[in-house]
Amino acid sequence: MNQNRPARLPTIKDVAHEAGVSLGTASKALNGQGQLRPGTVERVRAAADRLHFRPNRLAQSLHRANSLTVGIISTDSFGRFSMPVMEGIEDVLGSAERSVFMCNAADDPAREKMHVDALLARRVDGIVVTGRRTDARPALNLGAARVPVVYAYTQVGHDPGQTVQAPCLLPDDFGGGEQATRHLLTLGRRRVAHISGPPKFEAVQLRARGYLAALSAAGAAAPLVLHGAWSEAWGREAAAQLFGPASATDALPDALFCGSDQIARGVTEALHALGLRVPQDVAVVGYDNWDVFTEATRPTLTSVDMNLRDLGRQAGQRLLDLIDAGPGQGLGGPLRLPCRLVVRHSCGAPVNEEAPDPRSSA
Incomplete structure (x- = not known):
């Protein structure tokens, strides 16, 4: 036997066998789906813990029709204002088990477009845009993609004739x-x-x-x-x-x-x-x-x-709400949050x- 060969990672089939249930039951128990007895769910999760099973995020995202990832685009290369905003965003997204792709556009439109294209190619569920000042900036060019976008510590102009506006969270x-x-x-x-x-x-x-x-x-x-x-x-x-x-x-x-x-x-x-x-x-x-x-x-x-950290938290929560609501849902516009x-x-x-x-x- 080759002792240097890495151990095989446990699969959901192993969990099902360990718990004495079907593959479908194990999947439902681990994903919180279906109408299962509490004892069955507990037995499956205990088996997963014993085997040190980790769910396949890619498979989960395909099953749920989303990627469980979010992009953050910043134009603040210095980071004085965007860093606490991003920390607040990650507080919320991390609690929601969303992974974050951080992108620094550095006020360069070509670089920003490159990041947007890369995030859309990764099928992110949403994007937060932040910057080093609160002045209005052009909206992200998403082409035909219908991905929710939230602006935090920056804003875009809004057309009163549009039904859906991009949320912009700003300090008062x-x-x-x-x-x-x-x-x-x-x-x-x-x-x-x-x-x-x-x-x-x-x-x-x-x-x-x-x-x-x-x-x-x-x-x-x-x-x-x-x-x-x-x-x-x-x-x-x-x-x-x-x-x-x-x-x-x-x-x-x-x-x-x-x-x-x-x-x-x-x-x-x-x-x-x-x-x-x-x-x-x-x-x-x-x-x-x-x-x-x-x-x-x-x-x-x-x-x-x-x-600013609280502003970031609210931006992250607003993005999650828009992701849950589906494309084209929810009104936006500027929202000014209190200072102290x-x-x-x-x-x-x-x-x-x-x-x-x-x-x-x-």
Whole structure:
């Protein structure tokens, strides 16, 4: 006997023989089908465990008319925003025993088409598209394929004349900007300025609108919005414009809502260099809740968290629902999910780094 010959993997026929049932009964018991006695199902599954039997996924997928696989296409090569989204998607798909094919399109249409063609050739049951920004992008070109698609942390334009729309899950940036500004106002700050990124981005526009809405509702001082790059350097420059010797206003801001944590860290550094105390003289709130910056900033940075992992979970569940519903079922369109404020030391409020999701207090 050849001792080096690998042992044969057990088959479902072996399980049926071990359990003393027919092949059809063993198949039904392992797949949760048919009307079988609980004792029979238990006997078959116990036999499968003893033999270390593992179901043939390919055979199962052919039997069920699906592949038990899902594709994820990302345009975010850096991964700052797409990684937590993808982790949330995998949380849900893994629980549903769906395998995931990860594809990085890197904002290259030709590369994206190559990935789409490869996923369709593998007969994936659905596709999730995610990216590094929430601005509108072209819809995936699936040709004649009727595969459900969900967009997460990105979106596509929607034709009101279409019956079926692609679901697009996005953070509520308007609500996040409003929440951050309202928090500063409730702390007694009355001159809140907003320092953010390039105004061409939808997220920048929505955060600024939320800021303006909160000021208006509180009857606070006239708004002051500065736009620049997504960088610490811009944060330092903006703080110098507001508080330096050449400052154009006598009524200096007593709070700053920054459109990103990166900008907020630069702002905080500049305030220290100018001899201003954070938060005693100027309270600071950032956006993204990126621990690389929130924990490195001194004092630690209060920030808006977009709940991206939860957004990914909801995207994964939405895709599973569409797969179960069948081709052409279910309405979509944009769905904006709440952000939450994570309070640390930079705003002057009691620290609550485990701030609850606002949906739980409704």
